[in-house]
Amino acid sequence: MLKSYVLAGALIATLSGAALAEKMMNRTTDRPSGAMDRSTTETTGAPQFLTTLPQNALLVSNIHEQNIYDPQENKIGEVKDLVVDRSGKISAAIISVGGFLGIGKKDVAVAFSDIKAAERNNKWWLTINATKDELKNATGFRFDKNKGLWTLGGK
Template sequence: MNYEERDPYGMYKGMNSASLRSSAALSDSMNQHGGPGPQLMGADTLIGNDVVSLSDDDLGDIKELMLDMKSGHVAYAVLSFGGFLGMGEKLFAVPWSALRLDTVNKRFVLNVERERLQDAPGFDKDQWPDMADSEWARGIHAYYGSKPYADALNR
């Protein structure tokens, strides 16, 4: 299920996929349908969205969004990968900046191949890491080739 299908308030109603194909058309498309998306989106509509690699391999789906309560920024998307019917799945904290929203196909794209994600630092649903730990965060950002948003805020 994608964000348009999970939209209880109709905020994405009337979004025209064809008009979202270029970033130049984003502001025009927002004016056409009158809603906030795709530049501002409801968090609960993003839970469950598919994530694919650049080569279109299925990498899983978003299970949770982790918010930094001091800054108000989305720090990580928790991605579920592998397993069957919730058994054996592994969770990954993916830096929000490492994900790109594909508005045409209504999913997220992560610039990581399936094999690399399998080797990524992950965790079990019963043993979450301390995502506020700066050492842990540096390791995650280094793995995905992204910069911690906190570094950008301190400049």
């Protein structure tokens, strides 16, 4: 449960970073109503409270522990974790592949940008342009509980 909250916070940080980048790109243009100006908060370090969120946003809860499919719609794994870099961008997804009831499974890392999401029957459908065998043959990772991070060395 705590992991889900941490992932949700990371997604919010990512979205906030995107909003800041858009603001910087559109500095000279008129701001739409409801847009927030960070100029008053940048000197105090106070948080920026949002009044709107992107309508087509993908939530961490729509990704975390969801099945992932190949282009032929075969289930090839499950998203186990998301890796957020220091700038707040989700850089990788950890996908668990293979095994039965957790025995013989392998965790691999893929670039988050390689995962595509579409909405089907009011549920998010995640795909990646890879086969189950390609994921099984990829470099494995394992979660180091002492360090609290993913390291090379999975099966």
